Amino acid sequence: MELDLLIINATVVTASDILPEQQIAIKNGKITIDAYGGHVTPGGVDSHVHLHQDNSPTGDKFESGTRSAVAGGTTTILAFASQKKTELSLIPVVEEYHRRAGGNSYVDYGFHLILTNPTPDILDKELPNLVKEGGITSVKLYMTYDPMKLSDREILHVMMATRSLGMTTMIHAENADIIGWISDQLEKLLPILAETCPHYLYLTSKRLRGQGFEGAKCVCSPPLRENPMDLEAMWAGLSNGTFTTVSSDHAAHKFDHVQGKKAGLINGTSSFRKIPNGLPGLETRQPLLFSGVLDDKLKVTKFVELTSSNPAKLYGMGSTKGTIAPGYDADLVIWYPTEEQCADVEKKMKPFALSNETLHHDIDYSPFEGFVFRNWPRYTVVRGEVVWDRNGKGVVGSKGFGRYLKRGSSSLGQPRNIWVNDFRPSG
Ligand SMILES: *[C@@H]1O[C@H](CO)[C@@H](O)[C@H](O)[C@H]1NC(C)=O
Ligand SMILES: *[C@@H]1O[C@H](CO)[C@@H](O)[C@H](O)[C@H]1NC(C)=O
Ligand SMILES: CC(=O)N[C@H]1CO[C@H](CO)[C@@H](O)[C@@H]1O
Ligand SMILES: [Zn+2]
Secondary structure: OOEEEEEEEEEEEOOOOEEEEEEEEEEOOOEEEEOOOEEEEEOEEEEEEOOOOOOOOOOOOHHHHHHHHHHOOEEEEEEEEEOOOOOOOOHHHHHHHHHHHOOOOOOEEEEEEEOOOOOHHHHHHHHHHHHHOOOOOEEEEEOOOOOOEOOHHHHHHHHHHHHHHOOEEEEEOOOHHHHHHHHHHHOOOOOOOOEEOOHHHHOOHHHHOOEOEHHHHHOOOOOOOOOHHHHHHHHHHHHOOOOOEEOOOEOOOOOOOOOOHHHHEEOOEEOHHHOOOOEOOOOOHHHHHHHHHHOOOOOHHHHHHHHHHHHHHHOOOOOOOOOOOOOOOOOEEEEEEOHHHOOOHHHOOOOEEOOHHHOOOOOOOOOOOOOEEOOOEEEEEEOOEEEEEOOOOEEOOOOOOOOEOOOOOOOOOOOOOOHHHHHOOOO
């Protein structure tokens, strides 16, 4: 058999197993990678990424964002296509995001839809078609922020519609009324799954204080917490099943730019209200979580579950992405050999302190500047193509190789009964 890529001596890790001394053969070709002593994990699936958003003129677009993704071992992303309140149809919204991503992405991608104006036409006619034809099977709703906020009534309408279409609903939830409504009436129905991000595992609100305007680099929502004990509780929550996914929530803004973080610095006076929310993190998500594995805070199988398998399953990509198995897309990350597995010093990675200059995004800082990494993706492989070769030429993939993913329904988070059909919106 002609092979595209043969990976030998692989310690293959999935969400359930660690299989030593495997060969991974990808058909038709030429290259052999010796993965002796290193883990081979599925390509990362980052299910929460903001790219080319109108509210972040200085943020990453698809080219630079996905370039940084491959350099950090992420091979699939879900980004947001955002409806403006003035837009009465989702068709041009989705078309516009296809234009933004098409031909620019290094990795495969799909869209979550941010619904800000759920008209009856959209709920009854457009959404069913977007699920069936467009491969969009998740929506995100906001209970806060004026340009995006929905009323409780609208939210319930959307949830009933998305439920009957088998779509996954993400909610930026900050409303006591609806929390009560959900608790009382939907608890026995709706599985509620939790997501967190690397910054809530490593950073505290100390980063916001006493450093002049530098604190703006770590302004995000929800805000960083005060107590270092909270970080330990977050790690415990990753291991004990409290969290289902770890995403980056990459929502980047340049620091030294009047339309970036410095929008919050007016004539030398800082105003936290004007600082745009969000942090860059698409490239560092996988390596930061893998650091947790090296520090014995997380099993390597749990790492795979949280960063690849669960995001793929939750968002309807569980039959092609998120694990290493025959028939699945050959999206892989090959890590450097770990200490105990490899005596050959040459093959090990030299620990390094992160600087934003080593990153591939289009942002002028990283909140993880100076963090010391003992492992990093040595290679990233998207559908059998090596796209990142850290010891060689770095990013060796090409933009436009990434394909749009038409997704199916979630294979996690399906409700247990269907009483909801009785409450279908009448329009
Ligand atoms: C998981 O760990 C967190 C943090 O320690 C704790 O609050 C939570 O109760 C634990 N959950 C389970 C199911 O053990
Ligand atoms: C900033 O300072 C300039 C010059 O003193 C002044 O014209 C301007 O109104 C100030 N802007 C704000 C927002 O205070
Ligand atoms: C690649 C990149 O954006 N590098 C920037 C890192 O930050 C320094 C200073 O903060 C900038 O000078 C670099 O351009
Ligand atoms: Zn977000």
